[in-house]
Amino acid sequence: MSSTVAVIGAGTIGRSFAYLFAGSGYTVRVFDPRPDLAEVVAELQAEVTADASARNELASQVGTIDIAETVEAAVAGVVFVQESGPEDPESKPALFSQIAEAAPAEAVFATSSSTIPASTIAAALPESAASRVIVGHPFNPPHLMPLVEVVPSPQTSQETVDATVEFYRSCRREPVVLGREIRGFVGNRLQNALMKEAISLVQNGVVTVADLDAVMKNSLGLRWSAIGQFEGMHFGGGEAGIRGFMDHIGPAFAAIEDLPVDVDPAAMEDVFEQVEEAYGPTPTPRAAAVRDRIQKAVLDARGQGR
Numbered sequence: 001m002s003s004t005v006a007v008i009g010a011g012t013i014g015r016s017f018a019y020l021f022a023g024s025g026y027t028v029r030v031f032d033p034r035p036d037l038a039e040v041v042a043e044l045q046a047e048v049t050a051d052a053s054a055r056n057e058l059a060s061q062v063g064t065i066d067i068a069e070t071v072e073a074a075v076a077g078v079v080f081v082q083e084s085g086p087e088d089p090e091s092k093p094a095l096f097s098q099i100a101e102a103a104p105a106e107a108v109f110a111t112s113s114s115t116i117p118a119s120t121i122a123a124a125l126p127e128s129a130a131s132r133v134i135v136g137h138p139f140n141p142p143h144l145m146p147l148v149e150v151v152p153s154p155q156t157s158q159e160t161v162d163a164t165v166e167f168y169r170s171c172r173r174e175p176v177v178l179g180r181e182i183r184g185f186v187g188n189r190l191q192n193a194l195m196k197e198a199i200s201l202v203q204n205g206v207v208t209v210a211d212l213d214a215v216m217k218n219s220l221g222l223r224w225s226a227i228g229q230f231e232g233m234h235f236g237g238g239e240a241g242i243r244g245f246m247d248h249i250g251p252a253f254a255a256i257e258d259l260p261v262d263v264d265p266a267a268m269e270d271v272f273e274q275v276e277e278a279y280g281p282t283p284t285p286r287a288a289a290v291r292d293r294i295q296k297a298v299l300d301a302r303g304q305g306r
Contacts, residue, residue, distance in 0.1 A: 003027055003063075005167075006074040006081045008099070010040050013112050013142060014084035020143040021082070022048045022063040023306075024171040029066050031074035041067050055306065071095070072102035079104070080167050082136060084112040092121050100129035108163050110136035114188060117181040119153035131157040134164050136175075137185055144295060146174040146304055149185045172306065200261035202271050209274035225298045 003026055007018045010032035021028045022044070030041055045065045052062040068074030075081055081099055085092065092111065099109055109132050111121060122130035135151035142148070148168045152161050161177060168175040178185060184192060201207050207215070223232055230242065237245030262268070279287070299305040 004029065004078045006031070006068070006078045006103075007084065008032075008071060008074060008081065008095070009084035009086075009112075010034060010037060011084060013138065013140060014082070015040060015044060016141040016143045017082050017084060017112070017138070018065050019044050019048055020171050020173075022065045023051065023143070024063065025061055026063040026171075027066070028063060029068040029074045029078070031068040031071050037067055041065050071098045075099050075103040075107065077104060078107055080108050080110065080163075082110050082112065087113060087115060089116050089120055092116055093124050096121050096129075096133060097125060100125055100132075107132065108160055108167065109133045110164060112136060112138060112142075114185070115183070117153060118151060118156060119181060122153055122155055127155070130155045132160045134160055135185075136164060136168065137187075138173075139187060142173070144292060144299075146172070146299070147187065148173045148175045149187060150175045150177045151181055151185060152177070153181060172304070174304075196261050196263070197259075199263060199268070199271060200259040202274065203261060203267065204259045206259075209271060210278040213278070226302075 005021050005026045005028055007014050007021070007028055007030045010018070010030050014030070014032065018028050018030050018041075030037065030044075032040075034040070048062060048065065052059075081103060083092070083095065083099070085095060092113065096109060096111075103109070105128070109129070111118065111133070113121075113135060114137055118133045118135050122133035125133065130153075133153065134156050135149065137149040137151065139145040139147050150161065150164050150168070165175045165177065176186070182189070198212055201212060202209055227235065233245045234242045237243060237248065240247070296305060
């Protein structure tokens with residue numbers, strides 16, 4: 001089997017995937033029409049090499065990142081394609097037609113899309129190619145965040161699902177296969193529900209932005225770094241587990257009223273101002289570095305670090 005993979009699109013997600021794949025020992029070909037692609041790829045390769053050296057890994061354990069002049073050159077002879085181009089439902093099907101025509105017959109065609117289902121992308125492809133299209137949706141940045149949501153379409157073959165899971169696991173990711181296509185997948189749907197509730201609590205004067213974040217970081221966020229939602233409920237029920245939890249607290253939770261929420265920019269102005277007062281007008285590289293350091297420490301504690 002080939003150890004070469006293609007990354008189509010060298011934006012934030014594509015660059016992170018290229019770094020991850022090369023650090024996992026794959027030869028990576030990157031295509032993007034951006035004029036500075038050579039500089040981007042050189043910088044990525046330097047980072048991969050430096051990080052491997054810091055971990056005392058042999059050169060043979062680390063892959064390389066190469067420039068491809070065209071989509072066709074990028075996907076020739078590869079086993080896996082990770083497309084991370086613009087979130088455009090009109091351009092993606094055309095791009096995947098290009099990919100399918102040039103890639104090997106066994107290659108998997110994964111998209112990083114967070115909104116466009118595999119069935120839309122594969123609609124115009126012949127069955128042999130449509131069966132190999134699948135969503136591989138990461139959380140940003142994919143070289144750090146372990147989750148990849150694997151979302152097949154009704155046309156996606158089981159062989160493609162299995163190969164996708166095997167590939168991401170070879171890159172030390174945690175793939176989760178969804179049972180069916182749904183807008184927002186799972187992670188973003190959970191994030192969306194929590195985001196709306198957070199905004200409503202601030203808009204209705206219950207809590208400030210800074211204090212809501214303090215609640216998250218010092219309770220739920222800390223707990224969720226160790227256990228998931230249902231596992232936490234199971235713990236919360238004591239000896240009776242989740243059944244005891246729901247019997248004890250389920251009715252009270254169900255009775256919690258919904259607060260009004262308005263995500264129109266005008267209605268969000270107070271929230272915007274509180275966020276900018278608490279954290280500055282824009283996120284800083286230093287703040288991002290602190291975030292990543294903490295997240296890496298959590299992964300190390302869970303045995304998922306590198």
